Amino acid sequence: MEKWICTVCGYVYDPAVGDPASEIEPGTSFADLPEDWVCPECGVGKDLFEKA
Numbered sequence: 001m002e003k004w005i006c007t008v009c010g011y012v013y014d015p016a017v018g019d020p021a022s023e024i025e026p027g028t029s030f031a032d033l034p035e036d037w038v039c040p041e042c043g044v045g046k047d048l049f050e051k052a
Contacts, residue, residue, distance in 0.1 A: 003052040004030045009042040012052060 001015035013019065013033075018026040021040050024033060030049070038045055 001029050004049040005052050006039045006044060007048050007050055008044050011039050011041040
């Protein structure tokens, strides 16, 4: 699965890890994240991420 990088703060969403703080299970692809998911570091939306 592809990693995605926040263009604002540089946080990397790694599908292998998920986002435990937001109850996103490991193995969840970026495309399958909820539309209202935000960067856990800076709070911006999915639209400000790009493929790593």
